[in-house]
Amino acid sequence: MSGFKKFLLQGNLIQLAVAVVIGAVFSELITAFTAGFITPLLGVFGGVPKFAELTFTVNGSEFLYGAFVDALISFVLTAAILYFFVVLPMTHVIDRFTEKAEATTRECPQCFSEISKKASRCPNCTSEVIPETV
Structure with missing residues (x-):
């Protein structure tokens, strides 16, 4: 039982939990940004005001491909923001402070x-x- 308690109170587990919560909130923020700004902006140039409403029907089954387009845009924006504002700067910081092993x-x-x-x-x-x- 003490091993389980030690595992739960480990710093890495707490950091991971915080990262998951922040990641979920960040994902919601990017999704709202995509639905509120990016999709309407693309609609101005593409003629489609809301991607989420785009569907097609085959034998009575409705396919919501517009929702997929919204989710795809959100994913690409999230990945780009994380890469350029988190991963790339951290890579430069880590490279600067790590000594080259002889x-x-x-x-x-x-x-x-x-x-x-x-x-x-x-x-x-x-x-x-x-x-x-x-």
Whole structure:
């Protein structure tokens, strides 16, 4: 039981819960923005005022393809906003602050296998090599 309690109180789980809630609210915001601004704007140029009302019927079954167009626009907007305003800046920040790890291996000049920089003999071909100072 203590393991379950530890799992529930873990920081990552709480952060994930917060992210899901914020993501759901953000999704609603983008959907409202799409329905309230983008779709009418496209309707001005395309002649269709509301995509959600676009349907076609086959054998009495009504297909709401306009609702799909609205959802597709919302998805593309959400993905673009998240990429350009969250993922891309965070990638630049992480790249700036992470140090490049220095290589600890090198190539053997005889057999071209990977060996330690400190090695004086290749473990694969047993040829002598000059150790590199680290």
